[in-house]
Amino acid sequence: xxxxxxxxxxxxxxxxxxxxxxxxxxxxxxxxxxxxxxxxxxxxxxxxxxxxxxxxxxxxxxxxxxxxxxxxxxxxxxxxxxxxxxxxxxxxxxxxxxxxxxxxxxxxxxxxxxxxxxxxxxxxxxxxxxxxxxxxxxxxxxxxxxxxxxxxxxxxxxxxxxxxxxxxxxxxxxxxxxxxxxxxxxxxxxxxxxxxxxxxxxxxxxxxxxxxxxxxxxxxxxxxxxxxxxxxxxxxxxxxxxxxxxxxxxxxxxxxxxxxxxxxxxxxxxxxxxxxxxxxxxxxxxxxxxxxxxxxxxxxxxxxxxxxxxxxxxxxxxxxxxxxxxxxxxxxxxxxxxxxxxxxxxxxxxxxxxxxxxxxxxxxxxxxxxxxxxxxxxxxxxxxxxxxxxxxxxxxxxxxxxxxxxxxxxxxxxxxxxxxxxxxxxxxxxxxxxxxxxxxxxxxxxxxxxxxxxxxxxxxxxxxxxxxxxxxxxxxxxxxxxxxxxxxxxxxxxxxx
Amino acid sequence: xxxxxxxxxxxxxxxxxxxxxxxxxxxxxxxxxxxxxxxxxxxxxxxxxxxxxxxxxxxxxxxxxxxxxxxxxxxxxxxxxxxxxxxxxxxxxxxxxxxx
Numbered sequence: 001x002x003x004x005x006x007x008x009x010x011x012x013x014x015x016x017x018x019x020x021x022x023x024x025x026x027x028x029x030x031x032x033x034x035x036x037x038x039x040x041x042x043x044x045x046x047x048x049x050x051x052x053x054x055x056x057x058x059x060x061x062x063x064x065x066x067x068x069x070x071x072x073x074x075x076x077x078x079x080x081x082x083x084x085x086x087x088x089x090x091x092x093x094x095x096x097x098x099x100x101x102x103x104x105x106x107x108x109x110x111x112x113x114x115x116x117x118x119x120x121x122x123x124x125x126x127x128x129x130x131x132x133x134x135x136x137x138x139x140x141x142x143x144x145x146x147x148x149x150x151x152x153x154x155x156x157x158x159x160x161x162x163x164x165x166x167x168x169x170x171x172x173x174x175x176x177x178x179x180x181x182x183x184x185x186x187x188x189x190x191x192x193x194x195x196x197x198x199x200x201x202x203x204x205x206x207x208x209x210x211x212x213x214x215x216x217x218x219x220x221x222x223x224x225x226x227x228x229x230x231x232x233x234x235x236x237x238x239x240x241x242x243x244x245x246x247x248x249x250x251x252x253x254x255x256x257x258x259x260x261x262x263x264x265x266x267x268x269x270x271x272x273x274x275x276x277x278x279x280x281x282x283x284x285x286x287x288x289x290x291x292x293x294x295x296x297x298x299x300x301x302x303x304x305x306x307x308x309x310x311x312x313x314x315x316x317x318x319x320x321x322x323x324x325x326x327x328x329x330x331x332x333x334x335x336x337x338x339x340x341x342x343x344x345x346x347x348x349x350x351x352x353x354x355x356x357x358x359x360x361x362x363x364x365x366x367x368x369x370x371x372x373x374x375x376x377x378x379x380x381x382x383x384x385x386x387x388x389x390x391x392x393x394x395x396x397x398x399x400x401x402x403x404x405x406x407x408x409x410x411x412x413x414x415x416x417x418x419x420x421x422x423x424x425x426x427x428x429x430x431x432x433x434x435x436x437x438x439x440x441x442x443x444x445x446x447x448x449x450x451x452x453x454x455x456x457x458x459x460x461x462x463x464x465x466x467x468x469x470x471x472x473x474x475x476x477x478x479x480x481x482x483x484x485x486x487x488x489x490x491x492x493x494x495x496x497x
Numbered sequence: 498x499x500x501x502x503x504x505x506x507x508x509x510x511x512x513x514x515x516x517x518x519x520x521x522x523x524x525x526x527x528x529x530x531x532x533x534x535x536x537x538x539x540x541x542x543x544x545x546x547x548x549x550x551x552x553x554x555x556x557x558x559x560x561x562x563x564x565x566x567x568x569x570x571x572x573x574x575x576x577x578x579x580x581x582x583x584x585x586x587x588x589x590x591x592x593x594x595x596x597x
Contacts, residue, residue, distance in 0.1 A: 136558075137554070137557070137558045137561060140558075140561070140562070140565070141561060141565065144565045144568070144569070148568055148569060148572050151572050151573075151576060152572055152575065152576075155576050155579060158579045158582075158583075159583070161583050161584070161592070161594050162594055162595060164576070164579045164580055164583045164584075164592070165580075165584075165592035165593075165594055165595065166595075167576050167579075168525070168576055168577075168580050168589065168592060169592075171572065171573055171576050172525075172528060172589060175528075175529070175532045175569055175573060176519060176532060176535075178569070179515070179532050179535035179536050179539070180535070182535075182536055182539040182562055183508075183512055183535060183536075183538060183539040183542070185539065185558075186508070186538075186539040186540075186542035186543045186546070186555075187542065189542070189543060189546055189554075189555055189558075190501070190505065190542055190545075190546040190549075193546065193549075193550035193552065194552075194554070195554050195555075195558060212505070238595075239595055242595055243594075243595060310595075
């Protein structure tokens with residue numbers, strides 16, 4: 001057991017560290033007398049220290065087994081810390097660290113850098129907290145804490161029309177879906193008289209007001225679908241990811257999606273277990289339909305894109321569909337630990353490979369090489385290291401065994417087959433095969449095609465390169481370390497069900 | 498006697514007006530007002546059911562929803578401001594630079 005006895009609130013250390021870092025960044029900026037003269041190196045250094053110490057706390061707690069046998073309850077059961085919290089915290093902190101390093105180069109020319117980093121940390125605090133919510137009240141607050149700074153970050157380049165348009169669309173859909181989520185919560189409260197997850201589950205009475213509870217659950221699915229960029233609230237994703245500063249696209253598409261899914265896992269296993277609410281709404285069927293729609297739509301739309309960043313955005317929608325399988329496959333004959341654990345694993349691996357792929361696009365934007373597939377022609381001759389990393393990301397995203405993306409998809413589809421949903425796994429496999437087509441178009445452009453014109457690459461940005469290489473190394477290393485990661489993830493999922 | 502059903506109908510009506518506003522209006526400020534209506538519909542439910550069940554969690558949560566709605570409007574107005582600067586108007590259907 002732990003060598004030092006910590007007070008129970010210390011279980012929230014990862015979120016507290018991130019929140020404190022955001023405030024320290026604001027403080028540094030306000031001490032500086034002249035606007036926009038704060039040293040970017042100082043801001044990045046403080047940010048990196050904050051992100052890495054949050055990561056350290058998460059990994060330490062995971063190894064020490066904090067809250068993994070019995071969840072730690074805080075603030076009268078409003079928050080809790082268990083294995084799932086820590087796995088999500090690890091994903092968010094890792095992605096955050098990569099995004100912070102990459103932002104050092106990406107926003108080097110932009111004003112208001114301290115605000116950028118503070119908002120990034122506030123959003124990360126919200127995402128980390130989403131893993132520890134244990135009542136609908138805290139769930140709504142954490143969801144807003146992660147969304148509101150994200151809207152501002154997407155429209156950070158305020159003289160760039162694409163960035164403003166992206167921020168507007170993200171905000172419009174986000175505000176609408178959070179209103180729907182709040183209304184859903186109010187209906188669930190009306191049907192059960194409680195906001196605590198476990199109290200809701202025990203108060204569910206299929207005979208009294210079944211319609212109200214059913215509508216409430218569907219509306220809560222809507223709120224979660226927005227956060228995870230799943231059908232039917234996916235249409236903000238391509239616009240927001242394409243227009244946003246690329247490190248922010250990476251952050252939202254990886255960390256925010258993972259946080260949304262962990263919230264969904266917790267709500268639908270703790271508050272609405274299928275045997276309790278089966279009389280009102282069969283959410284298994286709902287998630288099966290959503291998973292198929294999201295996988296098919298995301299992958300087909302990605303296949304028709306000409307712009308690499310937009311292709312990655314649609315592929316991110318497709319990956320939300322794969323993870324939705326984890327909820328759709330919670331059938332009675334399924335092994336629930338394995339199904340949910342597989343979803344978590346895919347989110348973990350996806351966190352690294354997707355962040356890496358977006359950061360490569362950020363690198364290309366840094367060099368002004370253009371945004372379409374043709375613009376990437378022959379880039380490997382100029383930037384071989386980054387191109388090798390990008391190839392690893394893309395093949396791993398497609399599910400080829402060069403990175404851990406192969407194993408996480410294999411476990412996920414295997415779990416679906418085990419749950420008796422072989423057709424869902426088959427659709428997933430077909431969608432993956434299609435994804436190989438559009439991912440390999442980028443690889444072909446990088447390595448095989450001849451450049452159409454000379455690249456003007458005069459500097460190799462240290463921060464972006466470090467982030468890309470680290471992400472690639474972790475993606476590959478997770479292949480041999482997959483057993484270790486899957487043990488943690490499946491154990492964490494086992495505590496939920 | 499006014500029962501919870503009456504409040505439920507009232508909140509559903511307010512929510513529906515909000516949705517109608519979002520679907521029919523192109524002005525970004527009217528969009529914000531419509532979202533505000535939807536959030537307040539949730540508040541009506543929360544407060545009414547809080548009275549019905551005799552516990553306070555619904556009322557307390559309604560206070561949080563109001564605070565978060567205000568924060569959301571603050572961010573939203575900021576985005577609408579830069580929208581106006583970049584596109585010369587606040588019609589939400591005008592910005593289509595990315596759609597080809």
